[in-house]
Amino acid sequence: MTELRTFRLPETVTGSDDDVELGRQLIAAWQADGILQIATDAVQDRKTEAAMAASRRFFHDLTLEEKSRFVSDLTYAGYIASGEEVTDGVADYSEIFTVCKDVPLDDSRVVDRWPCHGPVPWPDARYRDAMREFMAMLGEAGEKILMLAALGFGHDADAFTRLTADGWHHMRVLRFPTRSGAVDRGIGAHTDYGMLVLAAQDDVGGLYVRPPIEGEQRPRNWLPDESAAGCFQEADGWTYVEPVPHVFTVFPGDVLQFLTGGRLLSTPHKVLLNTRERFTMAYFHEPNFEAVVRPLDDPHGDDVIHYGTHFTNMFMRCYPDRVTTRRIVEEDRLTVLSELRSGTRHSRTG
Numbered sequence: 001m002t003e004l005r006t007f008r009l010p011e012t013v014t015g016s017d018d019d020v021e022l023g024r025q026l027i028a029a030w031q032a033d034g035i036l037q038i039a040t041d042a043v044q045d046r047k048t049e050a051a052m053a054a055s056r057r058f059f060h061d062l063t064l065e066e067k068s069r070f071v072s073d074l075t076y077a078g079y080i081a082s083g084e085e086v087t088d089g090v091a092d093y094s095e096i097f098t099v100c101k102d103v104p105l106d107d108s109r110v111v112d113r114w115p116c117h118g119p120v121p122w123p124d125a126r127y128r129d130a131m132r133e134f135m136a137m138l139g140e141a142g143e144k145i146l147m148l149a150a151l152g153f154g155h156d157a158d159a160f161t162r163l164t165a166d167g168w169h170h171m172r173v174l175r176f177p178t179r180s181g182a183v184d185r186g187i188g189a190h191t192d193y194g195m196l197v198l199a200a201q202d203d204v205g206g207l208y209v210r211p212p213i214e215g216e217q218r219p220r221n222w223l224p225d226e227s228a229a230g231c232f233q234e235a236d237g238w239t240y241v242e243p244v245p246h247v248f249t250v251f252p253g254d255v256l257q258f259l260t261g262g263r264l265l266s267t268p269h270k271v272l273l274n275t276r277e278r279f280t281m282a283y284f285h286e287p288n289f290e291a292v293v294r295p296l297d298d299p300h301g302d303d304v305i306h307y308g309t310h311f312t313n314m315f316m317r318c319y320p321d322r323v324t325t326r327r328i329v330e331e332d333r334l335t336v337l338s339e340l341r342s343g344t345r346h347s348r349t350g
């Protein structure tokens with residue numbers, strides 16, 4: 001593939017003509033390649049390095065038994081051992097630390113048994129602080145990119161970001177082992193769930209994305225009978241994402257596909273193992289857990305995504321045997337979700 005397009009974000013997004021033009025270019029890059037790159041500065045690179053260093057320390061310095069203690073039955077945040085995650089029913093080989101919103105035990109949403117809400121089981125304060133700084137940096141970029149994209153589509157700057165106030169942003173910190181023998185599966189083909197996926201990878205390589213292909217029907221991953229997991233896994237049409245220093249990559253997730261009526265597609269991607277171990281961090285810029293998302297061009301129709309439901313469904317699908325999933329089922333926490341959706345339960349944000 002030709003090199004990915006690389007953009008520089010402005011200090012602030014004001015709605016200027018330059019912002020509108022940049023927004024159009026971001027959209028064009030996603031429509032052509034499925035992914036684009038944002039150039040980073042020295043301060044951003046230092047935050048990325050600090051998070052990568054924390055990741056290496058955690059994955060390398062602790063035994064499997066030690067790492068496996070950082071799990072919670074309230075939230076999907078925490079450690080996921082190699083082979084524990086499934087995509088389309090097949091095990092993935094990455095080991096992962098997932099960071100979700102750190103919701104204290106005395107928060108009313110935890111007390112009221114909302115699924116997926118609870119404190120992050122952090123390994124230690126140093127790890128926590130490095131990850132928080134890195135996520136805050138990508139969060140700022142995510143807000144700007146969403147504003148630029150909204151302007152590029154001719155909408156108000158806040159057409160997307162009005163959904164991301166107190167967004168359910170989360171991150172997967174990943175380590176891929178070295179390929180051994182015939183096994184080269186890292187993570188099976190999938191799309192991610194929210195607005196944007198912003199990611200930093202080391203120099204090893206292993207990520208492939210599927211750009212839009214004229215006439216190819218893409219699954220609507222939020223519908224119960226249209227999973228993107230495993231889709232196109234063995235087909236032609238994937239492009240290798242060459243690791244490039246001083247950038248992070250950005251592509252759209254399911255909610256952006258839904259919001260734009262498919263003018264942006266949620267980019268399918270998959271990871272193959274390499275001849276060296278690989279470290280990467282994928283940050284997900286998301287709507288509020290309670291957001292009821294409607295397509296921009298059909299704001300009054302019946303077609304909606306309740307984001308918290310989509311998130312919960314997807315994590316239950318990926319981790320069918322995790323304690324978190326079992327507790328959701330045993331305590332019938334899905335009822336809380338359906339009450340939030342129907343408005344019969346008082347939502348936190350009113």
Ligand SMILES: O=C(O)CCC(=O)C(=O)O
Nearest residue numbers: 172201207269271280282
């Ligand atoms: O390893 C990567 O570069 C991407 C990981 C990924 O797709 C994910 O964590 O959802």
Ligand SMILES: [Fe+2]
Nearest residue numbers: 191192269282
């Ligand atoms: Fe992904």
